[in-house]
Amino acid sequence: MTGSAGTTGRAPLWQVLAVVVTAYGAGASLAFVSFGAPAIVVLFLPAGVTLSALVLSPRRRWPWILAAVAATEIVVDVSHGMSLGWAAGFALTNTAEPLVGASLLRRYLPAEVDLRRRRDLVVFLGCCVGAGPLVGAIIGGTLLAASLGVPWPQSFVSFWAGDATGVLTVAGCVLAWRYSRDGRSGVTRWVGCVGAAVAATVIGFWPHYVPLFYLPILVLFTLAFSQSLVVTLTAGMATTVTANLMTSTGHGPWAALETSDQLITMTLQLFLTTTILGAWTLAVGVDERDRARRDTSVERAARLRLHALQVLTTDLAKAATSEEIAQAVVREGIGLIADHGSVAIVAPGSGEMVLWTSPSRPAGMAERYRLTPAEGATPQRDVIRTGRHLLHRTQADAAAAYPHLDGTFQRLDINSTICVPITGGDAGALGALSFSFHRENAADADVLAFAEALASLTGQALRRAQIYEREHHATQQLQLALLPALGGVLEGIRVFADYRPADLAHQVGGDWYDVFALPGSRIGFAVGDVVGHQLAAAAAMARLQSALRILAQTAPTPGRVLDDLDRASALIPDARTATVGYADYDPATRLLRYACAGHLPPLLVTGDSAAYLWDGRSLPLGVGGAGHGQGQLVVPDDAVLIWFTDGLVERRGEQLTVSLQRLADAAGSLSGRDAATLGGHVVDRLVGDRELADDTVILCVQFTGAAPVGVVAG
Template sequence: MTRSADTTGTSEPAPPPAVAGRASLWHVLTVVVVAYSAGASLAFVGFGAPAIVVLFLPAGVTLSALVLNPRRRWPWILAAIAVTEIVVDVSQGMSVRSASGFALANTAEPLVGALLLRRNVPGPVDLRRRRDLLAFLGCCVVAAPIVGGAIGATTLVASVPVPWPQAFVSFWAGDATGVLTVAGCVLAWRYSPGRSGPLGWVLSVGSAVAATVIGFWPQGMPLFYLPIPVLFALAFSRPLVATLTAGLATTVTANLMTSTGHGPWAALDTSEQLITMTLQLFLATTILGAWALAVGVAERDRARSDTSVERAARLRLHALQVLTTDLAKAATSEEIAQAIVREGIGLIADHGSVALAAAGSTELVLWTTDGRPADMTDRYRGIPAGAATPHSDVMRTGRPVIHQTRTEAVAAYPHLEDVYRTLGVNSGMCVPIDGDAGALGSLAFSFHREHGADAGVIAFAVALATLSGQALRRAQMYERERDATRELQQALLPTLASGLPGIQVCADYRPADVAHQVGGDWYDVFAVPAGRVGFAVGDVVGHQLAAAAAMARLQSALRILAQTAPGPAGALDALDRASTLIPDAGTATVGYADYDPATRLLRYACAGHLPPLLVTGTGAEYLWGGRSLPLGVGRAARGQGELVMPHDAILVWYTDGLVERADEHIAENMQRLADAAGHLTAPDAATLCRHLLDRMAGAEARADDTAILCIQFAGPADAQPYSWRGDAPAVDRPAAR
């Protein structure tokens, strides 16, 4: 409030009280008493006797102390204020009775203001929000000073012959301005501080003070409006707290200039009450105008920020949905890791990596985002699980590792300083990918800025790790099943015998069922009596476990039957009868041949199977002899073809997955296979096998299993020259199935 016996004046702003709930009560009381007594003592310096004080800054000190402290401390703060008020007033020559009345006014006023403000704004008071600003102005600047003004004016008129309405208006104006400037500034510092360097604060406050001095120095020249554009410019370009601090400096400077006889208000020939009212009204209007502009700018910036955040959130959500789809499609751990570094980490970080525990190894396998030097990527492709790295520590402890500055990161991992410097990393974090029995891996995020791992980023990183963990658990289950079925398939397929006379063999098998890696296609090479070598290729309808089981039984049966059969036709005839006892073996196709290294005689027969391809130095041709129906289809007699193999000829026997395509004619693909084999110069069995698979199958998804068997017939030709035995139809003859 404002009061005087014979003097009025202004004072420098008291330093903001350190009255947060963390400070001790004695610390709070000391700061409040010092700030209040300084402002109250300075309030006695005024225009001259007798007068009403224009500005009472301690009103803002008391209100700030109550708002910033819990209610259990309010009685102590108010008691300290009352005692301080009485001591200061008595020391200035007032009676104890008058001093007690002013003490009552200066404790009742902030109590009413704090209660009203807390009722309307129960949480922190953010003066950048319009709702909180209106509550502060209505409760603390308008309503509460009415209480203090009424008590103070009543106390004053009891000792000084001043009209009560004039005393009330002066009290109210002085206290309202003190609350507006001091409490507004303190609450802005406490609840919505701005980030600015010392030079910024010096320029803000200095420009406001300079404009006020220049504007209030001359009396005959109307320049008092100069602080207005300065404060409005600060409101538009600087944080609210800078604007309010500059407004406090403007208010104090204007009152000091007026009290020393400078400016237009000092030259007014009117009552002190009118001077008080008009000066304070001008200052309050100026500060409130700048304040309103600052709030508007802050709301605009928040709206822009919210829009930007919302847009970024939408983009991040869309990218996360795309990543979720890719993770759902990814079948292996490697594909999942690649999807995460390609589409996940970049959503929140500048760099990053994924580390997964390698099966059967003590190393962690690393996948990194793009933009790293190649040598760095190669150097950290695999890291020992026990090494001192964020990934290793997270995998070992299962807890996140967060470093908000490069200094923290280098202190923890000094050997990675060059990596951080090269990538421009100034903060980072690493979170675990949890599995059922410990961490499956970890995700690392690196940022060019310091303190990049804020709460939102950490929450997103944890969500991404959870999503990755779900995908990895599914992938590892699939990989275990795939490995088991692959081992089953390899167990079902024969191990090609080594040391068989006169031949070199290469074979390959690619199932269409990539989920189980098993199928019904098969090949076999084995010894038969009289020094001959038998080899077979077969195809059971289907490409899953049932087909694989039927394939294994047919393969075993053929091996046994071939030991006593007079030739390939007899072996297939016996296999036809045996197939009736094998589930799912009906309509299977089989190609079987035997070879006598001594005579170089090849005998072959096809039960519905595609013809073998003979590759020689002069080209490639299909062997169409010995054809008959598939197993289990009719009882027609089976024939066989014969020929003497030339030196280094290669016989290619395959299943239909190599040449059948849904949108292409099989004859065209068989011709393409023959061309691919015939154009290769002097191949060996292994080279030809790889070449044909690459040309005919490649990396494309297959609708059917594919098996290929290449047999190279080595050694000198000690029999008749190359010749055909059996029918040899044209190459475009459709295969019997």
């Protein structure tokens, strides 16, 4: 019984005994004075008092409670003229009866008794209303028959009816109060409901011959539909007491019956018991229906939340960066349990906290708090520092902890908050999730568990994203190292270059460009394309680029440079079928010589026209065949040569001639051009923000004459 004892198990023993003695003595005295002649006790409420005390107390206290009840019974009986011997016999009766009922109840219901459950109700009725009073009626009926000369069957029925009704009304009400979690209603409601039951009973039991005694049934059944079980049972107890008082004072249909007191007792208590049980059963049925609806609603909400969480998990798995992860969480995760919220992530290396807020926040707030310094007191910062969640159940609690945020709490009508860390394993907290609610005490155990589960999913995604971001940064640095730095000064040209990889996951590829000085004040420049757009292609590109620079220092013409590079490509893995365009330019003579090994021709833009240079074409590297020829021309002032890789112009399902014409039209449509302006214009027209299917390089060389000018890199 220890594990199932109620509040009386935690209260001091003397307090429990004081309550039991007071309630038992008052009920026993009321039975003698009000509920019938001294010879026949009709309603015995103390039976329910004793049973309730035993059920709500640990077994170690039962002897004390039963001893106190026995002593109280003897005192009350003797004070009303009963001999000590008979009083001791009734004391035995009124202690054996609740002991049997409580023992049987605890045998079949060792845990808490919830009288809203059908099984618990049946066990309570069978053990406490049936078996316990039956034992008491056998002993008490025998004592009544022996002491007063009343026939034993009548004494038995009278005793059983009075005790069973007392247990049903008092113990049922007390146990419903103790174990019910929804029975604490307002005082006004209690007074109204109990007052309505009493008034209906007085009206129904006042006349002798007008059939109004059914009025309490209507009231109790109405309460069973609309109120909790404890309200219904309390009103039922008030009805029972009032009906017995009215009958004992000569009112109502039972007082007018010309029959024995025992028959009046049995039929009246049977009527009241049936009425209360009917209302009780109805209340249980209504409660089961409501709970089933709530369970269905909760289950539906849980399914929707689970589905949303699955969608969010999928989005987190697809998200490649910290920002994409944070946006997915504020877009799809916060709203699953909260009215507002945010995701805070610690920026690696700086200690600053980057904040993303949910769409429900007012416009402008997201940008206002997007980046917060490492120092300063905020819930997110404190959670990240301590690694433990923060819970504020009311707005006052939150404002007391963070006074500088009180205005924000009031403006957003935030009355409770919870903030949980985004854990990063050995790396510590990576950030924090915050959830804000319009109602107080909104963050219960389920909400906290869901918030922590969401933080765990976010942490897993963030760890993966931060690894990717570190690798991404490293590969970007690698690509920048492989491509030439165009920050120097070359005589007679201006240069614009732009590189865009198709492999956004790594930002590396096989397309390349180069501009470098040659002996004799000449300038060499090249554009190449290695098959593929990942690390292997980038490695082959870097070797080809280095080889071309070295070979160009001694080879007399572009054709000879490509011949030598063709032989060198056999020693470079993944360089076979690479295409290369190479040219050299002499600012003194303005002579441009060029050659293309499988590469698309360069576009020369002069004045208002743009024309491709188709001379000097040959097969790609490593394919074999004849040597590489070349073309040459003297370029006019301010002419611009555009050399590019196929990713700039080619479109799936489109003829190459159409693609090349698009580039020529875009380049020829711009007047007053220089290398940077023309290159940016072409990139915007042909690439824009579209997803690339292939790496793209564009190199624009503006021929300005012999004066040294700067170089521009895009």
